[in-house]
Structure formats: C-alpha cells, structure tokens
Amino acid sequence: MSSNPTILAFAGSTRQDSFNKKLVQIAAQGASNAGAEVTYLDLRDLPLPLFDEDLEAREGMPDNAKKLKELMIAHQGFLIASPEYNSSVSAVLKNAIDWASRPQPGEAPLACFKGKVAVVMSASPGALGGLRGLVHIRSILGNLSMIVLPEQKAIGSGYSAFTPEGNLQDPEQQSAVEQLGARLAEVVGKLGS
Numbered sequence: 001m002s003s004n005p006t007i008l009a010f011a012g013s014t015r016q017d018s019f020n021k022k023l024v025q026i027a028a029q030g031a032s033n034a035g036a037e038v039t040y041l042d043l044r045d046l047p048l049p050l051f052d053e054d055l056e057a058r059e060g061m062p063d064n065a066k067k068l069k070e071l072m073i074a075h076q077g078f079l080i081a082s083p084e085y086n087s088s089v090s091a092v093l094k095n096a097i098d099w100a101s102r103p104q105p106g107e108a109p110l111a112c113f114k115g116k117v118a119v120v121m122s123a124s125p126g127a128l129g130g131l132r133g134l135v136h137i138r139s140i141l142g143n144l145s146m147i148v149l150p151e152q153k154a155i156g157s158g159y160s161a162f163t164p165e166g167n168l169q170d171p172e173q174q175s176a177v178e179q180l181g182a183r184l185a186e187v188v189g190k191l192g193s
C-alpha cells in the first residue's frame with residue numbers, strides 16, 4: 001500500500017452539472033497537488049435504493065452499497081461537497097451514508113467511518129452557499145466517529161461562481177478550496193491511520 005495519504009472525494013449530488021461535483025474536484029486537485037492519492041467518485045455511478053430495513057433483510061446489502069463501502073474503507077480521508085436541501089443534508093448523501101453505516105459480517109462497527117478524517121464544503125445558487133446544511137453534515141459525520149476538520153467553504157451564487165472549465169471565477173476562492181484538499185492531505189498524512 002502507498003504511504004501517500006488516500007482520499008475519496010465525492011459530492012452529495014448526482015446532478016450532471018452539479019456545482020458540488022465541480023467544487024469537490026477543485027478540492028481534490030488541491031489534495032492531489034499536496035501529494036495525496038485521490039479517488040473521485042460520482043455517486044450517480046453507484047445508484048442505491050432508498051434505505052429500507054425490510055429490503056435489507058430480504059435481499060441483503062445491494063452490490064453498489066458494498067462497492068461504496070469498499071471504496072470508503074480503502075481511503076483514509078473524505079472530501080465531501082454537498083448541496084443543502086431545505087436547510088439540511090441532501091437525500092443522496094444521507095442515503096449513501098445510511099447504507100455505508102450498515103455492518104457486513106465480520107466487520108468492525110462503522111468500519112468505513114471510524115477514525116477517518118473529513119473536510120466538508122458546499123455550493124448553492126443562494127447567498128449562503130449551503131452553509132446551513134454543513135452544520136448537519138458535520139454533526140452526522142462526527143456521530144459516526146469521524147474527525148471533521150474545522151476548515152470548510154460554502155460557495156454562493158453557484159450559477160456565476162464557476163468558469164466553464166469548472167474552476168472558481170474568483171482566484172481567492174479557488175485557492176481557498178484547493179487549500180481545503182491540501183489541509184486534508186496534510187492531516188491524514190500526519191495521523192497516518
């Protein structure tokens with residue numbers, strides 16, 4: 001296994017032109033520039049049914065939930081950019097977390113979360129940039145025994161904030177988001193877990 005920090009980057013949106021997909025890829029580039037091995041995951045590629053305990057009891061964990069868990073277990077840190085829906089976490093992100101939180105036989109509890117490090121961010125067309133949702137995401141991840149770093153960014157005015165190439169128009173914002181990724185790489189590298 002590589003000694004470089006390993007980071008999984010994903011957005012809590014499946015939308016093709018998602019602002020949050022763009023945002024997390026900027027942070028991912030920052031992490032990569034800082035020496036991390038980054039895997040970008042589009043949750044659209046791992047469609048999941050809405051979590052249902054009866055479905056789980058009847059059919060077991062869906063293959064895509066297993067794949068998501070494997071990816072999470074294989075990485076030390078997560079970069080997560082998520083839209084705020086009705087002042088809170090998106091259903092896509094919460095559903096992915098709920099499936100990933102379910103244990104598989106022989107697995108330690110919360111195997112894909114416990115002791116891992118996360119950095120969260122958001123983007124939205126609104127002025128607050130999804131800031132209120134980040135409070136909830138932080139709380140959820142913390143309760144899953146993740147270390148959520150204090151640094152975060154919420155990017156407002158999503159329709160005008162990004163260049164056609166997917167970078168941020170404002171060089172200071174671009175650099176700040178890249179720094180989020182670099183900071184995660186640094187902390188994961190120091191923790192070495």
Ligand SMILES: Cc1cc2nc3c(=O)[nH]c(=O)nc-3n(C[C@H](O)[C@H](O)[C@H](O)COP(=O)(O)O)c2cc1C
Binds near residue numbers: 013085086
């Ligand atoms: C059901 C729903 C609820 C939303 N609620 C909020 C909200 O509370 N705050 C906000 O800033 N934007 C809200 N929006 C707008 C989203 O921020 C916007 O659709 C954004 O583009 C979604 O993120 P994405 O671009 O990564 O897909 C909402 C959108 C939907 C569909």
